[in-house]
Amino acid sequence: MAAAAVDGSAMREPAAGRGELLGRELELTVDRVAHGGVFVAHHEGRVVFVPDTLPGERILARITEDLHAGYLRADTLAVLESSPDRQEHVWVAAALDRPPAERAGGAEFGHIAPAAQRALKRQVLIDALTRTGRLAPAEVDALAIDVRPVPGEPDGTRSRTRLKLHVDEQGRVGPYAARSRHVVPVDDLPLATIGLERAALAAGRLPGVRSLDVVAPSTGAAFVVAHPGGGGPATITEHVDERGHEFRLEPTGFWQVHPSAPAVLTAAVQQALSSGPLDPSAANLDLYGGVGLLAAAVAGLAGPSLTITTVEGDRRASEHAGQNLARYPAAHARADRVESFLRHEQVRPDSAHRSAVVLDPPRSGAGTEVVDAIARRGPDRIVYVACDPVALARDAARFARYGYRIGTLAAFDLFPNTHHIEAVATLHR
Template identity: 60%
Template structure:
């Protein structure tokens, strides 16, 4: 961290929210990204990084004029009442009333669509949804079935401090489902500790511990997967996304006999959403060997579903074929699909594309690239599957631009 050029604390008027869970203020013409603040507040903030010409970073140390949406933090270990360097990371919106959290996430999504995606304001206005609440506690606690903690040199267990590799020992995990909190040890060996809840069971695993295969139930379907393999962390998320994908797919454009695809398919959740009950031909593509193997087994009862183990970019490059009438699903990692994959999908000319995203900036960038290739977003839904954090999930449907 750079020294603050002789400036330690600043009184700042907080202007707006930024991607990443920090707010934006200005000081003498310079942008200051300030953590643990809410737009509309006046705070005393400590500059922690002044190395950049265009912006500084700061941490709120005292709230001088609080927002009416400020609430007691859902996790005392992350509260502004603690010194900034002692605050647990991973709950950066926990001091904000849930409805305002969702409104701020919607602002970030709108900004990304226009600024990063370069979508016209009229299109952003038509698309940008409210970020919807999902089933669970109103305050967003007990909403994680998977938690990764870290272990310091003394064996103490906790999350990293925000924007740091410093372990903050904690005695509670209010964002985790209760069985995981009960597993929280004071001390552990190794560098990391994973807590996982699935199917009524919960376990803790260090780096060298055996990781069992677990089962997750979504509707009337059971999915098997590696205990630390990818799965949505919110208990309601798999069903919410299954329903959202089914709602996004235009049935008039869905050809059951077309070469439909589920890219970055994991263990087959979204392929099942597309094919289940509708006898739809679909190929799910996943690069992780274990996940692809589970997808093959999880979809075995669907006669026209198949699983392919391959990198998505390599699969599309090898196929290089048009898919008239096809529906293409994709659920890329947080970094997004990227131009190469977008180009290949667009070039195959399917009937519709359904894009599931966990990062609004990556989504906006890829939607902008699709727009350059002649595709427009026809619908967009967003869900608060990561309450008390800045993250959200979104589902967009794209069609060829008329």
């Protein structure tokens, strides 16, 4: 029994020091969702990040990491009191009844009902805009944020046309376990399209191979590219919509993974730009343009006379963009890093001020140099396509220093059964 304090109250046990909780099993109550597919609980005043759970659940967890500044990381071992939003996991290989080290990564929201997944993603996006983006609650409310489902299976399975898989020393193929380099061999891939799953599982054992890219293009059969080893066609062709728009790209070049994503994002960018006419003679830009998907969306909205330059650092992707945009005579492709292009661009101020800029940066965001260069250019409208809410919020806060504010924001559940989200924001002065 704890000794009595002078005032008669029971003395508290001292809080555990750094590292003393490693390996301990604790009962925790989960408070909320956090960015990155994990959830937040607390123990003795310390934040505990834990996956495979839901807000409101009571769980048994094991502490696995003692992070800096009083943060801990844990694995969920069992659910003692479950949320009504919990469902049977869509992927047996990632389910809670497996040991944490043997749970397949890549489906961290697969235990959550689809509508609840979207509600959690909405909350993460709102948190990012208020905490990182420094938007006032009234500004966020005015955006009426909703994470929209997209066409596909109701449970979010069969929603991926591209996968990166890994190979262990015995040649067995599978994803990594979460936050590890341990390969989890699997005999199904329910998030993949049927063709993608068949191609991946048909590979069998692959001694000497480190990893696989498995691709199911919208035209032709699914295929596997081994590293090292190669494979696959020289190029592939993707169809975006029923109007027959085609895009050629490298077999493992960047393309949206959800079958509906190219059409959804094309429509979202066009909607974001529809607040007023585009100036066809202005120096319009598509940054991080890949093979020209969003440049084509802009040109398709304004017509073939629209001047637009798509900038992409990958030379082969830029070459494909030039070919893919051939039907738009005033569209041009530049192979260059975005930072370098903006640093050296020669453009008349009046043309820049009348322009629209579309950017689709990597998950890390555009960053200070690119944001500053775009803002100093002074475009009429900026459309920011984001696959990471915190990066979007951070860059939006930087744009706000130049007077640009988010006017509209649309969010889409293009990565169901994961924590990822795609958002399209329009910024105006």
